[in-house]
Amino acid sequence: MKRQIPLMIVMILGFLFVIHTFVPHKISADFYDWWQEWAKAISPFAVVLGVISLGMVHGTKISRKAPNWQYSLVTVLALVFTAASGFIWGRQEGTPYMWLFKNVQMPMSATMFSLLAFYIASAAYKAFRARSAEATVLLIAAIIVMLGQVPLGMQISRWIPDISTWILNVPNMAAKRAIMIGVGLGMVATSLKILLGIERTYLGGGD
Amino acid sequence: MEKRKMTLVQRMQQLDRRYIYIVIAVAIIIPLLIPFNTKTYVTEPTANIYKKIDSFAGREDKAILMSFNHDASTMPELFPMEVSILRHCFERDVKVFTLCFMPQAAPLVDYAINTAKEGYDVTSGVDYLNFGYRPFALQLPIILGMGEDISNALETDSEGRKIENMEIMENIRNYDDMNLVIDFSGSASIQTWIIYARAKFGANIAAGITAVMVADNYPYLQTGQLVGMLRGLKGAAEYEKLVDIFAAYEDEDYPNGRPYSQEILKEINVPITADKIIYEVTNEDGSVDKISTNAEMKYEYKKARIGMNAQSVAHVMIIVFIIVGNIGYFLTRKNKKLG
Incomplete structure (x- = not known):
């Protein structure tokens, strides 16, 4: 039953949504409105589940003094303090919540993302070697696109931004389209398998 | 044990990544601290x-x-x-x-x-x-x-x-x-x-x-x-x-900004080093007229253009690293062929 009931819910609702997409009848529209209300009511529970799950995982680590349990303590304290600051003082400019966002989250996130520039520079130096004809084409394309992205490219030659745009518009687009069509067909096939109950891995293991 | 001395060609190929990080950091930080004017081309x-x-x-x-x-x-x-x-x-x-x-x-x-x-x-x-x-x-x-x-x-x-x-x-x-x-x-x-x-x-x-x-x-x-x-x-x-x-343009004809025009865009540049918005109009003979305004050029209004300076220098440095690495690679290959 633990598998049959979710399977039935997915199949019935899945086909109802397919019907809704293609049948513009009042019953279909009413069903859609009904679903919207349900979706609004269900979504807050995802947050509750998330907080419970986070608390259980890190709470266990702290109580058992598992390796690196101190990080778990920081995570739990950050969760409690950030949430409390938002609940107590609100989220407006000048509140502790906004201070935390501007002075803790923003610089930390920006720092992590900015490391990309250093990794790209190091990887480009180590990996971009003209070892074969294909690698040479890739290398030249990369240099042109990089120059096309900055004003210097235009100042060197007005052709550089044009060639850069052509690379993005023609060879890049052909490859992207091929991937997207492949992914799209794969999604349709997987969706059908789920609707028909053939694909059941999303239900997880156990009976 | 005596360390074998690396040749210049080998150095070009095996540059320590920390040097790359330092060069990229300097290439990004200096243009951010000392902005300079470059032309922004609108696509x-x-x-x-x-x-x-x-x-x-x-x-x-x-x-x-x-x-x-x-x-x-x-x-x-x-x-x-x-x-x-x-x-x-x-x-x-x-x-x-x-x-x-x-x-x-x-x-x-x-x-x-x-x-x-x-x-x-x-x-x-x-x-x-x-x-x-x-x-x-x-x-x-x-x-x-x-x-x-x-x-x-x-x-x-x-x-x-x-x-x-x-x-x-x-x-x-x-x-x-x-x-x-x-x-x-x-x-x-x-x-x-x-x-x-x-x-x-x-x-x-x-x-x-x-x-x-x-x-x-x-x-x-x-x-x-x-x-x-x-x-x-x-x-x-x-x-x-x-x-x-x-x-942000204001004059008697256009008190609340003027409509987009490709022609105006081609002629005008806005320097980012000034505190006020200045329009640099390039004439047909190549001379440049400066039109000063009282509109403030806040840091927030030119942040991306300052960032583009850093990005330009960083891109050039990455290209230089790629070229250096490839010169080293080709010279090593040539030396190997020669015996």
Whole structure:
């Protein structure tokens, strides 16, 4: 039953949504409105589940003094303090919540993302070697696109931004389209398998 | 044990990554600390968004929606875009709504609005409205619901006020009126807007994305599913320039900004080292006339263009590293062939 009931819910609702997409009848529209209300009511529970799950995982680590349990303590304290600051003082400019966002989250996130520039520079130096004809084409394309992205490219030659745009518009687009069509067909096939109950891995293991 | 001395060619091939990191850090930090003037060339995907928003100027029955789908990590690229577009709307009296489906984006929306509205006489609920954060699970019902009735799909704004009877909502019911959605993200979130708001309701969709996502979104630009695209920091810098030249322009003929013109854009440059907005007009004979204004050139208004200086130098340094590595590679190969 633990598998049959979710399977039935997915199949019935899945086909109802397919019907809704293609049948513009009042019953279909009413069903859609009904679903919207349900979706609004269900979504807050995802947050509750998330907080419970986070608390259980890190709470266990702290109580058992598992390796690196101190990080778990920081995570739990950050969760409690950030949430409390938002609940107590609100989220407006000048509140502790906004201070935390501007002075803790923003610089930390920006720092992590900015490391990309250093990794790209190091990887480009180590990996971009003209070892074969294909690698040479890739290398030249990369240099042109990089120059096309900055004003210097235009100042060197007005052709550089044009060639850069052509690379993005023609060879890049052909490859992207091929991937997207492949992914799209794969999604349709997987969706059908789920609707028909053939694909059941999303239900997880156990009976 | 005696260490074998590396030849210059070997050094060129095996440069310690720490040296690369130092050079890149210096190449980025110095241009950020000491800004210099470079020309920003405006591309068509950026100009198309500008023109679309500008076509709503002063209209009570049109509005735009800005969807913030990113966290602080992608702020350096996306935040200047958001501030520029908000500034454009405030300058040209375009109704603007904001919304986010990520909890991390909620403070970003407030931060962007507070940054952009400084110096403008704009009011929440009249000139702009923040719908606030909605759980990601509600993204689909909200995107689809706004196609029917925005007030019904969202009900309240970020401060919990009923949006139905707000002044800004007059003449704004669904995507027919809120006819441009700009999604800012470092992911593929734009596809949700294209699939549902564009395909089902015909809404105009535009993207403000990080540079690494540009290649992924080109197909949508070519098909016309995206009316325009702000591509990374470059797109943000281009938009900043457009706002300076057109939306922030004031004279007797155009007290609230002038309309977009390709001809004017070609002739004018706006230096970023000045404290006030200065228009440098290049004449046919190559001479340059400077038109000074009293409009303040705040740091927030030129952030992307300053960032582009750093990006330019960093790109050049990466290209230099690639060339050095390849010279080393070819010389090593040649030496091996010679024995």
